[in-house]
Amino acid sequence: xxxxxxxxxxxxxxxxxxxxxxxxxxxxxxxxxxxxxxxxxxxxxxxxxxxxxxxxxxxxxxxxxxxxxxxxxxxxxxxxxxxxxxxxxxxxxxxxxxxxxxxxxxxxxxxxxxxxxxxxxxxxxxxxxxxxxxxxxxxxxxxxxxxxxx
Numbered sequence: 001x002x003x004x005x006x007x008x009x010x011x012x013x014x015x016x017x018x019x020x021x022x023x024x025x026x027x028x029x030x031x032x033x034x035x036x037x038x039x040x041x042x043x044x045x046x047x048x049x050x051x052x053x054x055x056x057x058x059x060x061x062x063x064x065x066x067x068x069x070x071x072x073x074x075x076x077x078x079x080x081x082x083x084x085x086x087x088x089x090x091x092x093x094x095x096x097x098x099x100x101x102x103x104x105x106x107x108x109x110x111x112x113x114x115x116x117x118x119x120x121x122x123x124x125x126x127x128x129x130x131x132x133x134x135x136x137x138x139x140x141x142x143x144x145x146x147x148x149x150x
Contacts, residue, residue: 002077005145006109006117014105018068022056024096030060055093061100061134062088065125068102069138073121083118083139091132098127107137116141 001015024043031040035057038045046054056064094100108120119142125134 001073004078006142007145009109009119011106016103017072018102019099020064021099024054027056027096031057035059051093055095058090061094065134078143079140081141083141086137088136090134094133100125100127115144117144
Protein backbone atom coordinates (compact mmCIF):
# COMPACT_ATOMS: atom_id res chain seq x y z
CA UNK A 1 0.00 0.00 0.00
CA UNK A 2 2.79 2.45 0.84
CA UNK A 3 5.55 2.93 -1.75
CA UNK A 4 9.14 3.97 -1.05
CA UNK A 5 8.71 7.72 -1.60
CA UNK A 6 6.17 10.43 -0.85
CA UNK A 7 5.93 11.36 -4.54
CA UNK A 8 4.75 7.83 -5.42
CA UNK A 9 1.84 7.72 -2.97
CA UNK A 10 -1.54 7.25 -4.66
CA UNK A 11 -4.56 8.75 -2.94
CA UNK A 12 -7.40 6.23 -2.88
CA UNK A 13 -5.22 3.17 -2.30
CA UNK A 14 -6.79 0.80 0.26
CA UNK A 15 -5.80 -2.19 2.36
CA UNK A 16 -7.64 -4.51 4.76
CA UNK A 17 -5.82 -6.50 7.41
CA UNK A 18 -5.56 -7.93 10.87
CA UNK A 19 -7.77 -10.14 12.95
CA UNK A 20 -7.41 -9.91 16.71
CA UNK A 21 -9.82 -11.26 19.32
CA UNK A 22 -9.98 -9.24 22.54
CA UNK A 23 -10.47 -10.91 25.93
CA UNK A 24 -12.01 -9.59 29.14
CA UNK A 25 -8.72 -10.28 30.96
CA UNK A 26 -6.72 -8.06 28.61
CA UNK A 27 -9.38 -5.33 28.75
CA UNK A 28 -9.12 -5.30 32.56
CA UNK A 29 -5.30 -5.49 32.51
CA UNK A 30 -5.01 -2.49 30.19
CA UNK A 31 -7.57 -0.56 32.23
CA UNK A 32 -5.82 -1.25 35.54
CA UNK A 33 -2.63 0.23 34.11
CA UNK A 34 -3.91 3.10 31.94
CA UNK A 35 -7.66 3.83 32.26
CA UNK A 36 -9.05 2.52 35.58
CA UNK A 37 -12.70 3.40 35.12
CA UNK A 38 -15.32 0.98 36.51
CA UNK A 39 -16.85 0.04 33.13
CA UNK A 40 -13.39 -1.17 32.00
CA UNK A 41 -12.60 -3.08 35.21
CA UNK A 42 -15.67 -4.53 36.88
CA UNK A 43 -18.42 -6.52 35.17
CA UNK A 44 -21.06 -5.64 37.79
CA UNK A 45 -20.30 -1.91 37.59
CA UNK A 46 -20.14 -2.13 33.80
CA UNK A 47 -23.61 -3.73 33.71
CA UNK A 48 -24.98 -0.65 35.48
CA UNK A 49 -23.18 1.76 33.14
CA UNK A 50 -24.66 3.23 29.95
CA UNK A 51 -22.63 0.58 28.08
CA UNK A 52 -24.49 -2.34 29.69
CA UNK A 53 -21.34 -4.43 30.09
CA UNK A 54 -17.57 -4.49 30.17
CA UNK A 55 -15.90 -2.49 27.40
CA UNK A 56 -12.33 -1.76 26.38
CA UNK A 57 -10.83 1.66 26.90
CA UNK A 58 -10.72 3.68 23.71
CA UNK A 59 -6.99 3.98 24.31
CA UNK A 60 -6.76 0.18 24.36
CA UNK A 61 -8.56 0.13 21.02
CA UNK A 62 -5.98 2.66 19.75
CA UNK A 63 -3.10 0.48 20.93
CA UNK A 64 -4.58 -2.63 19.27
CA UNK A 65 -5.15 -0.69 16.05
CA UNK A 66 -1.60 0.67 16.11
CA UNK A 67 -0.24 -2.86 16.42
CA UNK A 68 -2.25 -3.99 13.39
CA UNK A 69 -1.10 -0.93 11.42
CA UNK A 70 2.55 -1.57 12.26
CA UNK A 71 2.39 -5.31 11.56
CA UNK A 72 0.51 -4.99 8.29
CA UNK A 73 1.31 -1.58 6.85
CA UNK A 74 4.14 0.34 8.47
CA UNK A 75 6.82 -2.21 9.45
CA UNK A 76 7.97 -2.82 5.87
CA UNK A 77 7.33 0.69 4.62
CA UNK A 78 9.64 3.67 4.27
CA UNK A 79 7.62 5.65 6.85
CA UNK A 80 9.85 7.50 9.31
CA UNK A 81 7.27 8.28 12.02
CA UNK A 82 4.06 10.20 12.42
CA UNK A 83 2.99 13.77 13.09
CA UNK A 84 -0.18 12.86 14.98
CA UNK A 85 -3.73 11.76 14.29
CA UNK A 86 -6.85 13.68 13.35
CA UNK A 87 -10.51 12.85 13.83
CA UNK A 88 -10.03 10.10 16.42
CA UNK A 89 -13.42 8.57 17.21
CA UNK A 90 -14.82 5.58 19.12
CA UNK A 91 -18.33 5.23 17.62
CA UNK A 92 -19.07 1.84 19.25
CA UNK A 93 -17.55 0.06 22.24
CA UNK A 94 -15.07 -2.78 21.90
CA UNK A 95 -16.30 -5.70 23.99
CA UNK A 96 -14.79 -8.96 25.25
CA UNK A 97 -14.88 -11.59 22.53
CA UNK A 98 -14.94 -9.10 19.68
CA UNK A 99 -12.58 -9.87 16.81
CA UNK A 100 -11.32 -6.69 15.21
CA UNK A 101 -9.81 -5.93 11.83
CA UNK A 102 -8.72 -2.74 10.13
CA UNK A 103 -9.31 -1.04 6.80
CA UNK A 104 -7.00 1.76 5.72
CA UNK A 105 -7.23 4.22 2.85
CA UNK A 106 -4.80 6.89 1.72
CA UNK A 107 -7.00 9.99 1.75
CA UNK A 108 -4.46 12.70 1.06
CA UNK A 109 -0.91 13.98 1.00
CA UNK A 110 0.65 17.27 1.98
CA UNK A 111 4.14 18.75 2.16
CA UNK A 112 5.72 18.62 5.61
CA UNK A 113 9.42 19.48 5.63
CA UNK A 114 12.04 19.79 2.88
CA UNK A 115 12.93 16.10 3.17
CA UNK A 116 9.50 14.66 3.97
CA UNK A 117 5.81 14.75 3.23
CA UNK A 118 2.72 13.65 5.12
CA UNK A 119 0.60 10.74 3.95
CA UNK A 120 -2.90 10.93 5.42
CA UNK A 121 -4.25 7.45 6.13
CA UNK A 122 -7.80 6.98 7.33
CA UNK A 123 -8.12 3.81 9.40
CA UNK A 124 -11.35 2.21 10.51
CA UNK A 125 -11.20 -0.61 13.05
CA UNK A 126 -14.32 -2.78 13.07
CA UNK A 127 -15.62 -5.69 15.11
CA UNK A 128 -16.72 -9.01 13.64
CA UNK A 129 -20.26 -7.63 13.16
CA UNK A 130 -18.85 -4.91 10.91
CA UNK A 131 -19.46 -2.12 13.43
CA UNK A 132 -16.74 0.51 13.59
CA UNK A 133 -15.12 0.65 17.05
CA UNK A 134 -12.54 3.27 16.12
CA UNK A 135 -11.65 5.60 13.27
CA UNK A 136 -8.83 8.08 12.80
CA UNK A 137 -6.71 9.80 10.19
CA UNK A 138 -3.01 9.16 10.76
CA UNK A 139 -0.45 11.72 9.57
CA UNK A 140 2.44 9.49 8.48
CA UNK A 141 5.80 11.08 7.72
CA UNK A 142 7.26 9.83 4.46
CA UNK A 143 10.63 10.55 2.76
CA UNK A 144 10.78 12.59 -0.43
CA UNK A 145 12.58 11.06 -3.39
CA UNK A 146 15.07 13.89 -4.00
CA UNK A 147 16.01 14.49 -0.35
CA UNK A 148 17.86 12.49 2.22
CA UNK A 149 16.20 12.02 5.60
CA UNK A 150 18.39 13.56 8.28
